Amino acid sequence: MKLKVAWMNEGKEIETKATTISGILKELKINPEIVLVSVNNEIVPDESEVKENDFVEILKVVSGG
Amino acid sequence: MADLTCACGSKAIYTRKHEGNSYCASCFKDQFEKRVKRTIRENGLIGKNEVIVVGLSGGKDSSVSLVLMKKIFGERPDIRIIAVSIDEGIEHYRDKSLEVTKKLTRKLGVDHYIVRFKSNLGSSIDDVMAAKAQGENKNLNSCTFCGVFRRYLLNRAARELGATKVCTGHNMDDEAQAVLINYLKGDLKRLARMGPKPALKSNDKFIPRIKPLRDLPEKEVALYALITKAGNYWGECPYVSGIRFEVRDFLNDVESKHSGTKFSFLRTFDAMLPVLRESASKSGLSEITECENCGEPCSGDVCKACELLDKLDVNIAKQKMLLQELVR
Numbered sequence: 514m515k516l517k518v519a520w521m522n523e524g525k526e527i528e529t530k531a532t533t534i535s536g537i538l539k540e541l542k543i544n545p546e547i548v549l550v551s552v553n554n555e556i557v558p559d560e561s562e563v564k565e566n567d568f569v570e571i572l573k574v575v576s577g578g
Numbered sequence: 579m580a581d582l583t584c585a586c587g588s589k590a591i592y593t594r595k596h597e598g599n600s601y602c603a604s605c606f607k608d609q610f611e612k613r614v615k616r617t618i619r620e621n622g623l624i625g626k627n628e629v630i631v632v633g634l635s636g637g638k639d640s641s642v643s644l645v646l647m648k649k650i651f652g653e654r655p656d657i658r659i660i661a662v663s664i665d666e667g668i669e670h671y672r673d674k675s676l677e678v679t680k681k682l683t684r685k686l687g688v689d690h691y692i693v694r695f696k697s698n699l700g701s702s703i704d705d706v707m708a709a710k711a712q713g714e715n716k717n718l719n720s721c722t723f724c725g726v727f728r729r730y731l732l733n734r735a736a737r738e739l740g741a742t743k744v745c746t747g748h749n750m751d752d753e754a755q756a757v758l759i760n761y762l763k764g765d766l767k768r769l770a771r772m773g774p775k776p777a778l779k780s781n782d783k784f785i786p787r788i789k790p791l792r793d794l795p796e797k798e799v800a801l802y803a804l805i806t807k808a809g810n811y812w813g814e815c816p817y818v819s820g821i822r823f824e825v826r827d828f829l830n831d832v833e834s835k836h837s838g839t840k841f842s843f844l845r846t847f848d849a850m851l852p853v854l855r856e857s858a859s860k861s862g863l864s865e866i867t868e869c870e871n872c873g874e875p876c877s878g879d880v881c882k883a884c885e886l887l888d889k890l891d892v893n894i895a896k897q898k899m900l901l902q903e904l905v906r
């Protein structure tokens with residue numbers, strides 16, 4: 514399935530086998546503890562499912578400083 | 579699978595994994611505020627007739643702590659809340675976050691002071707790091723310098739403002755990291771001084787510090803900041819370095835495989851704390867003394883700030899501090 518993903522000021526289209534946010538984070542090697550994720554501009558729990566063409570935005574929330 | 583739902587029936591935005599409960603935005607917000615209030619109540623962090631100085635960096639944690647202090651205590655006639663921001667002098671980072679602090683205090687109607695490294699120490703972090711790049715102060719770690727003087731200046735500023743408490747935005751992750759770091763370094767003295775309530779024997783020069791967000795994980799503080807618009811500055815300092823960030827990644831790595839680890843780690847530490855403190859006080863480790871050099875409170879002969887200054891080319895203003903009050 515195809516998704517649009519925004520991470521670290523960069524947007525890209527990915528092809529994924531994952532069906533949930535957790536699965537996508539795992540594929541992208543992003544620790545779920547350090548991010549909040551929104552799908553189509555709504556914040557969602559990590560266990561949420563995603564579908565074709567969803568826009569997944571990943572915001573890094575741990576601070577340095 | 580349908581959308582996850584909150585106990586109230588609304589669509590969930592967050593699951594607290596180690597509990598297995600999902601929350602909608604409004605129930606999450608309520609839960610979060612209840613937890614902060616509980617931390618304050620159970621540890622007796624704030625009493626009557628207090629002047630609370632909130633250290634405000636503009637990041638999500640300190641912004642949330644200021645918003646909540648104002649929300650919980652703003653109507654109390656015997657409590658005054660003042661924000662103090664320390665400007666370490668980090669271009670493209672602190673200047674931006676200071677703009678955020680100004681907007682926030684204006685919106686909340688909270689008195690706000692800015693204390694600059696440059697005007698109180700003679701050097702900003704940018705200066706010190708530029709000198710390091712030229713070969714000076716080779717072993718100096720940016721975060722050590724920054725942390726020591728930030729605490730030092732915040733304490734002095736709070737004292738000059740007549741504060742009874744200094745409130746910081748430390749969350750559960752910060753605390754768990756600090757416990758583990760002090761453990762790894764074998765710093766029993768510091769460990770004994772940690773914990774949910776201020777531990778030190780009183781010294782009029784030291785203003786007790788409170789951490790109302792200590793029981794909330796960083797991710798939840800971020801979520802609260804996002805949904806309440808309390809803070810949304812996510813910049814990162816260019817000088818981030820040191821063991822803290824390795825420990826942070828390690829703890830998050832374990833947490834993602836075994837949820838609840840950070841929580842139980844901190845709880846275990848809190849449970850051991852009375853024993854630790856007793857043994858520290860028997861061996862004189864918890865004593866607060868005054869620095870032989872500058873007279874500020876410390877736990878040895880010379881304070882950490884003077885110890886560092888000795889190695890560096892900066893000076894602490896011995897006169898009254900330069901506090902810049904914001905003109906609104």
Ligand code: SF4
Nearest residue numbers: 578721724815817818
């Ligand atoms: S990352 Fe280090 S140098 Fe930067 S603000 Fe934080 S403590 Fe200071």
Ligand SMILES: [Zn+2]
Nearest residue numbers: 584586602605
């Ligand atoms: Zn709800």
Ligand SMILES: [Zn+2]
Nearest residue numbers: 869872881884
């Ligand atoms: Zn000193």
